[in-house]
Amino acid sequence: MQHLIDTNDFTEEQIKTIMEDAKTFKKKMPKKLLADKLLITLFFESSTRTRSSFEVAAKRLGASVIHLDPSKSSTNKGESLEDTFENLAAMEPDGVIIRHEFNNTPKKLANKELTPIINAGAGNYAHPTQALLDYFTMLEHFKTDTLKNRTIAIVGDIVSSRVASSGIRLFTRMGMNVVLVAPKPFMPDNDLPKYESLDDVIDSVDIVMSLRAQLERHKAPIFEDYDEYAKEYCITKERMRNRDILLLHPGPVMRNIDISDEMLKDRRCQVLAQVRNGVFVRMAILKELLLDS
Numbered sequence: 001m002q003h004l005i006d007t008n009d010f011t012e013e014q015i016k017t018i019m020e021d022a023k024t025f026k027k028k029m030p031k032k033l034l035a036d037k038l039l040i041t042l043f044f045e046s047s048t049r050t051r052s053s054f055e056v057a058a059k060r061l062g063a064s065v066i067h068l069d070p071s072k073s074s075t076n077k078g079e080s081l082e083d084t085f086e087n088l089a090a091m092e093p094d095g096v097i098i099r100h101e102f103n104n105t106p107k108k109l110a111n112k113e114l115t116p117i118i119n120a121g122a123g124n125y126a127h128p129t130q131a132l133l134d135y136f137t138m139l140e141h142f143k144t145d146t147l148k149n150r151t152i153a154i155v156g157d158i159v160s161s162r163v164a165s166s167g168i169r170l171f172t173r174m175g176m177n178v179v180l181v182a183p184k185p186f187m188p189d190n191d192l193p194k195y196e197s198l199d200d201v202i203d204s205v206d207i208v209m210s211l212r213a214q215l216e217r218h219k220a221p222i223f224e225d226y227d228e229y230a231k232e233y234c235i236t237k238e239r240m241r242n243r244d245i246l247l248l249h250p251g252p253v254m255r256n257i258d259i260s261d262e263m264l265k266d267r268r269c270q271v272l273a274q275v276r277n278g279v280f281v282r283m284a285i286l287k288e289l290l291l292d293s
């Protein structure tokens with residue numbers, strides 16, 4: 001039984017297959033490869049893109065999807081998360097797609113070995129399908145099959161971001177240079193090159209990944225005034241000038257704090273391409289997890 005807790009659960013060979021399958025699916029929708037499969041989505045945190053993207057991906061491959069809304073489930077009546085999960089697993093789905101505020105929840109449930117667990121976002125620790133779709137979007141953009149020695153700057157609330165955590169692990173494994181740009185309270189503690197200002201490094205980057213300030217994860221407000229923060233960290237046309245840099249963001253975008261209205265319309269900004277690619281990449285991931293292993 002294979003789980004997806006983070007991208008290091010996949011071998012490089014599997015990642016290559018996922019990238020190739022996603023590319024093939026994007027050219028032509030495949031047959032209903034998962035027609036006899038049933039997945040349950042269990043989202044304890046809000047989601048727009050990830051949940052619908054998984055559902056679209058599963059349905060494009062012919063799988064059925066059941067959604068359990070935890071706010072209406074018995075976790076509300078005092079049932080533990082483990083018990084809820086064991087009850088769902090007793091119905092013998094082919095996998096459970098879970099999002100939770102705690103870093104270790106997907107791993108804890110996977111250790112029960114009852115059904116494949118697919119992590120759709122856990123705390124600030126991991127969001128593997130986002131990292132893989134970001135990787136795919138970069139490969140597609142640069143029309144290449146390797147991103148070795150390309151440099152990505154991750155900008156914003158890095159310390160709170162599971163997108164950044166998973167991205168950093170995947171991109172460095174794939175030979176990319178990752179640099180971090182954030183004010184001190186948003187900067188994680190690791191060995192990567194760090195900058196407080198994007199202007200100091202922008203001339204040596206191929207990709208900028210902007211991140212949302214995750215206010216809901218801050219125990220106390222970090223900035224009084226996000227307009228002040230935006231002056232330094234919002235990705236604007238003035239900051240990008242005419243540099244040929246790919247601009248990504250996992251969404252939801254806080255307009256004019258993360259990225260300016262004008263840059264969101266710029267051809268270098270590929271936020272909607274990421275969303276579009278997310279479906280094909282998740283189709284390839286579901287195929288890999290539910291069919292190929």
Ligand code: NCD
Nearest residue numbers: 049050121127212250251252
């Ligand atoms: C992110 C998430 O929830 O991890 N969004 C996403 O899944 N694309 C990032 C965020 O909420 O800022």
